Amino acid sequence: MSDHKNVNALTAGGVLVSLGIVFGDIGTSPLYTLKAIFKTAKLIAEGPSGLAGNYITSDLVLGALSCIIWTLTLQTTIKYVIITLRADNKGEGGIFSLYSLVKKAKWLVIPAIIGGAALLADGMITPSITVTSAIEGLQLKFHSVKVVPIVIAIIALLFIIQQFGTNLVGKLFGPIMFLWFAALGVAGLAQVIHDPWIFKALNPYWAFKLLASNPGALAILGGVFLCTTGAEALYSDLGHCGKQNIRVSWIFVKTMLILNYLGQGAWVLKNTSYDPHVQNPFFELVPAGLVIPMVILATTAAVIASQAMISGSFTLISEAVRLNLWPKVRINYPSVQKGQLYVPSINWLLMVGCIIIVLIFRKSDNMEGAYGLAINLTFLMTTVLVAVYMLRKKFPKYLIVIFVSVYVAIELAFLVGNMAKFVHGGWVTLLISCALLSVMWTWYNARKIKNRFVKYVEIEDYYTILTELSNDISVPKFSSQLVYLTSANFKTEIESKIIYSIIQKEPKRADVYWLVHVDVMDEPYTMDYKVEFLIPGKLIRIDFKLGFRIEQRVNLLYRKVVEELVKNGEVDITSQYTSLNKHKIAGDFRFVLLEKHLSKFTNLSFYERSIMDYYFVLKRLSLSEVSSFGLDSSYVDVEKVPLIFVTPDDIELNRLAV
Known part of the structure; x- marks a missing residue:
């Protein structure tokens, strides 16, 4: 019991651990976010004619960067780091922990299981897109390299080792992710110092201008949303790291992420003929001689991000079983590390799902359509539950109204933007989410029927x-x-x-x-x-x-x-x-x-x-x-x-x- 209290103490070790556990998903988003935005912008510019012309403009680049920066600020920093982390259940976080805090009203089970099912579905697409994006960097050096077999081998190995516990390699996660974020910041800074005017993107004016003037603004928002998909992990991993350690480490993480995004934007503006279907601005920031080391580091970071999502899925299912929201499944404890679980049925289900997604989509470009739509639903459901929590804790009514109004508006806008991805792969994660939701809904309602x-x-x-x-x-x-x-x-x-x-x-x-x-x-x-x-x-x-x-x-x-x-x-x-x-x-x-x-x-x-x-x-x-x-x-x-x-x-x- 004391361990769970001590984890909330701010320590250098705790900050380092939070880098390894909490920020893997959001930390690998620079691999694909801007590429996805510019790919969408190019498709909009092409229109029915199929001719894009010179679609890269300073308004587009500054607007995209401003959208990313303010999404990270409003969605990740304010909603999750500042507000949602307050809703800790004796030091634990996550959508089911939050549900346990507020579940007096029976209807609250609906947002809880929708959010939980969508989060599990996201657990299938995260390893697929992050590992694929990282391995695709090899094609800069070796054009004929076959990405899919390498990705499947890495994903299979990742899931196979789960049964033995990740205690040993877990100790390396913090230092490796510190190195990854430092590399992100340095790569971006090296580009930004030559074009410091790119800092104009910090002004939200450019985000408003892009969204107001671009006819495909909502579709672009679907790409912007990818920068914050790991925000839910901040809350889910609260029990492993503690809110103070997460909040302090986020300052470093956010700074490095923004520097990298700004660097990518500066590079794109200098290379207006950039084709997002062929080039990834992330790897273009890296000197030619360092591409292979960066690919290795990116792949390692992608594996760590995937590991965090897998571990989060195990914890989510174990909570769902105890709360009678999921069938009873075998839960193993492969190591003495606090909170480490292994759920064999979910492990193999996620592995098969990830491999099928890689085989269906084959390229990270194609996976971007499947990514984001499911987790968007989790964000909305968390907003509902946090609002109820604020009511229970007697927050001032005007603050609750502002919170709900702002975040429902933002997340509905993202949802509409993500719905444009439905035919491009979003249906896959929605289908998986619905299948998982049907299991939770059935298990919950069957118990009510039996009890009657x-x-x-x-x-x-x-x-x-x-x-x-x-x-x-x-x-x-x-x-x-x-x-x-x-x-x-x-x-x-x-x-x-x-x-x-x-x-x-x-x-x-x-x-x-x-x-x-x-x-x-x-x-x-x-x-x-x-x-x-x-x-x-x-x-x-x-x-x-x-x-x-x-x-x-x-x-x-x-x-x-x-x-x-x-x-x-x-x-x-x-x-x-x-x-x-x-x-x-x-x-x-x-x-x-x-x-x-x-x-x-x-x-x-x-x-x-x-x-x-x-x-x-x-x-x-x-x-x-x-x-x-x-x-x-x-x-x-x-x-x-x-x-x-x-x-x-x-x-x-x-x-x-x-």
Whole structure:
């Protein structure tokens, strides 16, 4: 717990780590952003005739640079670095952490899962475009080099090593990214010192002039948006670096990025015959003898950016699982590094997605159309959730209105600009986002439907019969200690299905009956528990309050609590069998899990039936509850129960006379 508090302290090491973890995605955007803008401008200039003429003008270059600089200022600096980082959930960030802070209103799950799904879809395109853009620099020296096989090999290797943990190489991320940002700044500065007038682009006038006078302004905005696509990572990685370290390191990062963009702009103005389909102004800043080292450094930075996105996807899914927004999947912890996860199913899903995207689009130019549209939706959803957070924290109303008005307007403008990319590849990431969204929406709603049919009974009504059953030697003993997982939030209630399982389905005599309830808290790292002795020595309830980032290893947590209760003399788990009791041998433990299935007699609407059918398909593909709760299968009985019991009262029969 202290580690998560200490990470917020401002340290030189923390600043260096944040360079490696937080800024990889936004730090590699100079590889393709200006190229994408000028490619769009050229297409607009060509029009139906296909003849562009001299489309490079000082208004276009200064306007594009001004749009980038003020997007980085308004979108990244003010919205994320200054405002959104304030919404930390006990030191943790990200769209699901933010949702956990504000999820009092049920409708807020909609922006949360839209943003989460879009962020995951972005995780497929980020490695593809960044690595491809970097490797394409090789073609400046080796014109015939085959980019696609190299990119696929790098991406495959990147995903394969995830299972072994990235603790060792992760220590190098900070220094390498510091070198990368320094190289960006130096390359840009070398060009800018010869053309210092390019600093006129700092004036927002040029951005307004470009957007007001250019008929394709919205399409150009779609390219401008690429400069800030990594802003969400600032917030997602809050828990790894702390807000102070992120804020301080951003000053250096933003300065280096702006210098590089200005340098690229100055080069373009000196080379007005520049063709964005053939040349990349980023690599044109680099002296010929340093192109290969720069390509190597750019590729390394692209891999680091991809690694940050992959790690962020793993964290996102683990949070979604705890919040019941994603099917239960296997989550591994490959190293001792704090917060490092490995989710095999997501890892291979992302790898296949990245490789398919590379094979479909083949060039970074083509990928630019697929990039940005999905993450734009995440930005909008974050704006909605941050506005609700500001309301909860009682920010002045006028500030909330200004925040919402400004950022909804900006992000809707970007969205309209990005929609122009739909037919050029944007449909790919939207399709992926919709597929991921359907999984989250189904899993969330299926749980609501199931909960509607869960019938609870007063547990006090069964105290006498449970006590008598426990002492009834005519019933074969099922287990010394019998454990049920219950979803009942109150100690006075219990699911009728549990009572049915104990008393009727197969009478289960035990020395002690245990009810275990897991409550997922809105805070990330809570690990509390409470014990209620409902029938002293016979029926005991344990309530675990676990943060949404805590692994729900119920087996280990339950045994830990039992050990403490035994140590304190609050419970006796010694076997009651005479031969074992005299040797003080502990009794056996047995877990019973009730697995619901959908009866064909269940009366649901077409929509709800479709949701449940999809849910049970996903459930078959997901991790079993035995594995997800960390239970030893040799100590678990799984009983299938129908989602809805059909009673004789529901059936009408006519008796015929003999």
